[in-house]
Amino acid sequence: MTLADMSHHRPSLYTQDARTKARNAAEKRFRIYGITAVTLGVLALIVLLTSVLGSGLGSFRQTMMTLPVTLDAAVLDKKGNRNPDEMAKATTITYGKVLAQALEAVVAEKGLAPEGMKAKEIGSLISKEAPAALRDMVLANPDLIGTTIEFNVLANGRIDGFFKGRVTMESAALDSNVSPAQLELAQALRDAGMLRLAFNWAFITNPDASELRPESAGLGVAILGSAYMMLIVLALALPIGVAASIYLEEFAPQNRFTDLIEVNIANLAAVPSIVFGILGLAVFINYAGLPQSSPLVGGLVLTLMTLPTIIIATRAALKAVPPSIKDAALGVGASKMQTIFHHLLPLALPGILTGTIIGLAQALGETAPLLLIGMVAFVKEYPAAPPEGFLDPAAALPVQVYNFTQRSDPAFIERASGAIIVLLVFLLAMNILAVLLRRRFERRW
Amino acid sequence: MNDMRLTERTVNANDIKIAARKVQVFYGTTHAIKDVDVDILDKTVTAFIGPSGCGKSTFLRCINRMNDTIDICRVEGDILLDGEDIYNKKVDPVQLRARVGMVFQKPNPFPKSIYDNVAYGPKIHGQVKNKAELDEVVEASLRKAALWNEVKDRLDAPGTGLSGGQQQRLCIARAVATSPEVLLMDEPCSALDPIATAQVEELIDELRENFSVVIVTHSMQQAARVSQRTAFFHLGNLVEFGETGQIFTNPRDPRTESYITGRIG
Numbered sequence A: 001m002t003l004a005d006m007s008h009h010r011p012s013l014y015t016q017d018a019r020t021k022a023r024n025a026a027e028k029r030f031r032i033y034g035i036t037a038v039t040l041g042v043l044a045l046i047v048l049l050t051s052v053l054g055s056g057l058g059s060f061r062q063t064m065m066t067l068p069v070t071l072d073a074a075v076l077d078k079k080g081n082r083n084p085d086e087m088a089k090a091t092t093i094t095y096g097k098v099l100a101q102a103l104e105a106v107v108a109e110k111g112l113a114p115e116g117m118k119a120k121e122i123g124s125l126i127s128k129e130a131p132a133a134l135r136d137m138v139l140a141n142p143d144l145i146g147t148t149i150e151f152n153v154l155a156n157g158r159i160d161g162f163f164k165g166r167v168t169m170e171s172a173a174l175d176s177n178v179s180p181a182q183l184e185l186a187q188a189l190r191d192a193g194m195l196r197l198a199f200n201w202a203f204i205t206n207p208d209a210s211e212l213r214p215e216s217a218g219l220g221v222a223i224l225g226s227a228y229m230m231l232i233v234l235a236l237a238l239p240i241g242v243a244a245s246i247y248l249e250e251f252a253p254q255n256r257f258t259d260l261i262e263v264n265i266a267n268l269a270a271v272p273s274i275v276f277g278i279l280g281l282a283v284f285i286n287y288a289g290l291p292q293s294s295p296l297v298g299g300l301v302l303t304l305m306t307l308p309t310i311i312i313a314t315r316a317a318l319k320a321v322p323p324s325i326k327d328a329a330l331g332v333g334a335s336k337m338q339t340i341f342h343h344l345l346p347l348a349l350p351g352i353l354t355g356t357i358i359g360l361a362q363a364l365g366e367t368a369p370l371l372l373i374g375m376v377a378f379v380k381e382y383p384a385a386p387p388e389g390f391l392d393p394a395a396a397l398p399v400q401v402y403n404f405t406q407r408s409d410p411a412f413i414e415r416a417s418g419a420i421i422v423l424l425v426f427l428l429a430m431n432i433l434a435v436l437l438r439r440r441f442e443r444r445w
Numbered sequence B: 001m002n003d004m005r006l007t008e009r010t011v012n013a014n015d016i017k018i019a020a021r022k023v024q025v026f027y028g029t030t031h032a033i034k035d036v037d038v039d040i041l042d043k044t045v046t047a048f049i050g051p052s053g054c055g056k057s058t059f060l061r062c063i064n065r066m067n068d069t070i071d072i073c074r075v076e077g078d079i080l081l082d083g084e085d086i087y088n089k090k091v092d093p094v095q096l097r098a099r100v101g102m103v104f105q106k107p108n109p110f111p112k113s114i115y116d117n118v119a120y121g122p123k124i125h126g127q128v129k130n131k132a133e134l135d136e137v138v139e140a141s142l143r144k145a146a147l148w149n150e151v152k153d154r155l156d157a158p159g160t161g162l163s164g165g166q167q168q169r170l171c172i173a174r175a176v177a178t179s180p181e182v183l184l185m186d187e188p189c190s191a192l193d194p195i196a197t198a199q200v201e202e203l204i205d206e207l208r209e210n211f212s213v214v215i216v217t218h219s220m221q222q223a224a225r226v227s228q229r230t231a232f233f234h235l236g237n238l239v240e241f242g243e244t245g246q247i248f249t250n251p252r253d254p255r256t257e258s259y260i261t262g263r264i265g
Helices: A003-009 A018-060 A092-110 A119-123 A130-140 A157-163 A169-173 A180-191 A201-205 A220-251 A256-268 A273-287 A295-320 A323-331 A336-364 A368-372 A397-405 A411-441 B003-008 B056-063 B093-099 B114-124 B131-144 B164-176 B194-207 B220-226 B244-249 B254-260
Strands: A061-070 A148-154 A195-199 B016-027 B030-041 B045-049 B073-081 B100-103 B182-186 B212-216 B229-234 B237-243
Touching (some): A092 A119, A130 A148, A157 A411, A180 A195, A220 A256, A220 A336, A220 A397, A220 A411, A256 A295, A273 A295, A323 A336, A397 A411, B016 B056, B030 B045, B030 B056, B030 B212, B045 B220, B056 B182, B131 B164, B164 B194, B212 B220, B220 B244, B229 B244
Parallel strands (some): B100 B182
Antiparallel strands (some): A061 A148, A061 A195, B016 B030
């Protein structure tokens, strides 16, 4: 029998049989499902980012005016002794008048005011926050009295909204807080170079502001509060979590009790976060008497929430260390502790760090439990430096987002999205850090 | 190392280093080792042979109490090292393992430098006073493991970057660095090619001058080449134990004969 004869009995390799075709078709379908899923995911991300960036980026630019302000001693320091305690008698109302006069003077000098506009209307272009800022500045440095300074004032939130497209002439006509005439004046001031949109550091550094002055609301207290809480979570959850994992993984006997603990830790990771908030309220505030709204309580609650994540990640990382390394260490006579600390932990470190940072990122974005322990409060004072500051009232970034969305002035929508951007930047930075640490410490064996 | 002279091979030293009496090992309810009595002599290579699952590795791991790490493992009977029961409650396995070193089947260097791999044992046991002494120990150990010339210029390179055979010799260097009295080797050549195997075997023969070596092997040729005494395990029993020449040329038990001629196993 020749080779050619044999080929008659077998199907050719050049044509696919039915089975192969079906298998290939199944694979092709699966690829299409996969690509569809990935595309949907990417699309969702793009929609999310465009909507957040679109409405939030505006909060990083703010409308400001630079005014020559004459600080008249006769008005601001009636006794003339430059004693800050005495000068404090001049209230923000007085300073408000000083600022309003300064703006009126500029407007009058350049003849920018539309016809029939009242002086009061001109003055209210200025943010209600500006007099307090000027007063703080003068009280801190009484020598300014008697001089004329170039002072940067924030424009009213409605004026700011006009330049960002939120407020229009039509809406102003229906709005009791702003008039079309004021908008015209603002436009004229801008054309004259007196008014501009500038990068808004105050959004990052300022504390929150009230309903009436969205232009001055910032994230300073929230960022500090979140940073304090992350410090507490890191300082508590990492050592406790790693110690618990090492004990469970390497020392604990395998029995029903440890099985029970294991199941419970896995379940804790799935407990809704608000439950931790209720626990924190009951234990840390009502029972232990710690102050409400404080980063310490927030940090403790978030620690409880983060612990399961860290324990699960650490145990997985310890399990992933090849047993041959453990054998090697025990074989040369290392004790259990030495084996763990010299060999297992260094090899598990990338996994532990990744788990920790993911846990921290989760904690950073957590809102619900913080609402219950009072971190939703309006806090205008910066918390002090740690450790005392851990007990001062503070806000938290995600709760600040929630707070902003609860306010009626549409200017706060922009602020809320801006706060989300800040939160996302922090989360992104933490994730990048996790990747970098992983790369740095990863070792092959 | 000449197979032809197997029968002439005799044991020079007759001091008993390790004496095992009526050793039983249980994994849970499985009776893995039954009534094993073995005397391991000083400065001698003893080979454990037998089919897979016969308990030879399990027994080897009893000698430095590596089985302690397995929760369900239970050891009964006596294993005496220089007349002292190593399973006595007062014995700390850590101290025991400094005297009874081990080399594993798969080369398992630490993911550290070559130097640190060898230096680790002496460091944790406080056997050296300063860096100079440590350097000496590292060099001596690497020389004993016939690795010094290959790695002396790159002691800072990771031990995991060496070839398989070099890694195994590094593990041997690491094991001898603590100057153990007994060296246990669990199929040290099973992951190596013939050339690396030959090097390690040569090394085992040299190590005999200083240590008592116990080697578990699947290769009967290897047992015949490197050992002076051979123990044949089968189904958890020690079937026959004697001088290597006698076991391979004139086995007393029919099971031994079947195994070495390839009929069982």
